[in-house]
Amino acid sequence: MNDSAYTTESTAAAQRDRDLDDPMVTVENLKKHFPLFEGIFQKKAGEVRAVDGVSFSIAEGETFGLVGESGSGKTTTGRSMLRLTEPTSGRVEIDGQNVVDLSDGELKRFRRNMQIVHQDPASSLNPRHRVKSIIEAPLKIHDYGDSEARLERVEELLDMVDLPREFMYRYPGQLSGGQKQRVGIARAVALNPKFVVLDEPTSALDVSVQARIINILEEIQDEFGITYLFITHDLSLLKNVADRIGVMYLGRLVEVGDVDSVFGSPQHPYSRALLSAISTISEEDELAKPDRITLDGEVPDPREKPSGCAFRSRCAHEFDACAVEEPELYDRGPDQVSRCFLHDDRFEEGAEWE
Amino acid sequence: MADPILEVKNLHVHFETHDGTAEVINGIDFAIDRGETAALVGETGCGKSVTVKSIMGLLPSATIPEGEIRYKGEDVLSLSDAERHSRRGKEMSMIMQDPMTSLNPVLTVGEQMMDVLKWQGRPRLSLSKLVRDALSTGAKAEHRKRAIEMLGEVEISAPERVFESYPVELSGGMRQRVLIAIALLSEPDLLIADEPGTALDVTTEAKVLDLLDELVEERDTSVLYITHDLGVAREVSDRINVMYAGEIVEQAPTADLFANPQHPYTRGLLESIPTLSTGIGDGIEGHLPDYTNPPAGCRFADRCPHAEPDCHEAYPYPRQTGPDHATACHLFDGLPARERHESLAAERVDIGTAPWLSAGGDTHSGDAPGDISADGGTDQ
Ligand SMILES: Nc1ncnc2c1ncn2[C@@H]1O[C@H](COP(=O)(O)OP(=O)(O)OP(=O)(O)O)[C@@H](O)[C@H]1O
Ligand SMILES: Nc1ncnc2c1ncn2[C@@H]1O[C@H](COP(=O)(O)OP(=O)(O)OP(=O)(O)O)[C@@H](O)[C@H]1O
Ligand code: SF4
Ligand code: SF4
Ligand SMILES: [Mg+2]
Ligand SMILES: [Mg+2]
Secondary structure (H helix, E strand, C coil), X not given: CCCHHHHHHHHHHHHHHHHHHCCCEEEEEEEEEEEEEEXXXXXXXXXXXXXXXXXXXXXXXXXXXXXCCCCCCHHHHHHHHCCCCCCCEEEEEECCEEXXXXXXHHHHHHHHHEEEECCCHHHHCCCCCCHHHHHHXXXXXXXXXXXXXXXXXXXXXXXXXXXXXXXXXXXXXXXXXXXXXXXXXXXXXXXXXXXXXXXXXXXXXXXXXXXXXXXXHHHHHHHHCXXXXXXXCCHHHHHHHCCEEEEEECCEEEEEEEHXXXXXXXXXXXXXXXXXXXXXXXXXXXXXXXXXXXXXXCCCCCCCCCCCCCCHHHCCCXXXXXXXXXXXXXXXXXXXXXXXXXXXXXXXXXCCCC | CCCEEEXXXXXXXXXXXXXXXXXXXXXXXXXXXXXXXXXXXXXXXXXXXXXXXXXXXXCCCEEEEEEEEEECCEEHHHCCHHHHHHHECCCEEXXXXXXXXXXXXXXXXXXXXXXXXXXXXXXXXXXXXXXXXXXXXXXXXXXXXXXXXXXXXXXXXXXXXXXXXXXXXXXXXXXXXXXXXHHHXXXXXXXXXXXXXXXXXXXXXXXXXXXXHHHHHHHCCEEEEEECCHHHHHHHCCEEEEEECCEEEEEEEHHHHHHCCXXXXXXXXXXXXXXXXXXXXXXXXXXXXXXXXXXXXXXXXXXXXXXXXHHHHCCCCCEXXXXXXXXXXXXXXXXXXXXXXXXXXXXXXXXXXXXXXXXXXXCCHHHCCCCCCCCCCCCC
16 A cells, blocks of 8 residues: 555544444434324324434534435434434434433433524523523523522623623513524533534524634534534535534435535435535636536425335436335445435446446 | 605614613615515624514514604504504515514414415404404315415425414424415515525525515515525615614615625625635624614724724715715715715715725735726736
């Protein structure tokens, strides 16, 4: 072996394997099905399989990004992992603890380690509480210092999320959309938890404030080794914050891999379509991204998923096999898997798919 | 502005807060023509929602010490609450920034949509249950069909299921589209959309924007579109109002604003648009000023790379810098855009001209956004 590039690469891969051998977060075959009821007797009339067998792991101090169209099950995945909604089945291990098995009391204690920034900041803040007591709540529950220490911490957190300290005395109704979102972030990181679900945490923020908040999130990640699940539909943002990403479609992950591989060479037809739609303003970027692929058809109703590959109804490459069974995840690189029959040697259709 | 549907003149909005009076909106003026889409763009906390909530009369805790809001020529600030209420819906309709707080959690999406169709333009007197009972079956079936169609138009893939769902049973992006559908159902003459695309991916957002466009074309609807993203504003609007700390610092037709951005804040915003190649960027350094103790002069002075001592003292009233372009910055000459500033204009503050415009100044022109230097290539 003459070139050092090879060694570096394999060392990096080995490092990754080690980290992922002992991940901070492991999700195995997670499912969340919501029953649908009908009529005055509320008879069960089917179900929405919002999350339908999702598996991935996140190494300590890493950021795992989750993308996918609206309604694909991103929020439900995050919320089920923290048991804010009870998962139907599956296994979620956070810091060596299977969260799904915890009793209510244990769960309450364990919450110190896992927090969430909700997607809808307005409805996640109690309108009758001042900002101070909202941010202080987790500190109080988990016996963080005396009232003076807590006040100090609240001030520190407000500084961190770029809000004036006087905002402590405001009610959520007196804040702008982006200000509420930052109160939600301050509350989530108050105790330096081990794992945080960030559900569209900067959607209401302009570039300047977003950049500062992302920097802060990264700083505390480095300092305390916090692990993030970062949900966003903003692909340019994801490219910059995530170490690894998962692409979600109708409750399933269709592609998982390290961010450079997935952005550099997306393997699944759905990932390719998603990436081609990134909006850009500069011409350079227009050149740098793949030609725009428009997705035909609509996202199917999650009650009536197509047989075989769920993406089939919108895939330009569909062929016979796709209707018969669902593809497994195929290895497409050292850290990249994709759920598509085009990767299968048994079929000639995949021949020109690189 | 031949026939504006909405005119806002010298609007001031204040709030009482724990640490004193917050002078949030400080004398803004703008107008929207019939059939026009205007954008209001600015950073988080700059006063976009406060502006539009004052137009809708949705700010009970605010005081409006000065200003006029004219809708179809009528001063809405002098109307009673009931009169203003009767103008919501058919006349003016608003897509609120917080989907969950503006949807009723105990009614299904369908019930909320049927209400809109039933009570279009009429004062709301009874509970929604009575409303539903009062509907004749024929009209009801038709309304249902129309509502489900509208859900489909905003790209909701299972419209029947969503119609029967409660808001908590929907994803964030679905809720946002339900709000859009409800606002469109009432076929308003003026549609105010407060950050309607934040929970949507680009493809869906683009389709929703097309839908708005169609509506504008078909019904001559006027739209006020609020966003913190200049890129989105560029796509949707005919005209842009750039807001900073409760003031409109620049207004111009969209093409003009991008070809010739003038205010240092606008230019900062343009420079900080993230690209795939540059990463998330840093944005503009610094913070919004404290509204309870706002600066006397230019509210942007603390963050402006071109600030001179005079900027901190003298109010940079908006001035006419082109036939349809106004900029509130001392770097620009021009007659005051508003009559009320004529006396201020008498004592012009001279801080020179914008460096990116000064002749022969080649130090900045290279990286100025939207730069259209005419002498490219000729070196003298
Ligand atoms: N409590 C619930 N009851 C019934 N269905 C639900 C419930 N919560 C979510 N769903 C359904 O599950 C699916 C996935 O929703 P989820 O909120 O996870 O989507 P998402 O990927 O976060 O989308 P978005 O980007 O729009 O936020 C949707 O079809 C939604 O309607
Ligand atoms: N009821 C209120 N009492 C006191 N201050 C308020 C009130 N409502 C808004 N403000 C303040 O007015 C300023 C402008 O708020 P506004 O909601 O208009 O911002 P925005 O431009 O819509 O921002 P965002 O993009 O974050 O939604 C903010 O600093 C906010 O804290
Ligand atoms: S399995 Fe078939 S339908 Fe599914 S993504 Fe691959 S080619 Fe398309
Ligand atoms: S008035 Fe002065 S401080 Fe304000 S934007 Fe213009 S140059 Fe900058
Ligand atoms: Mg969501
Ligand atoms: Mg707002």
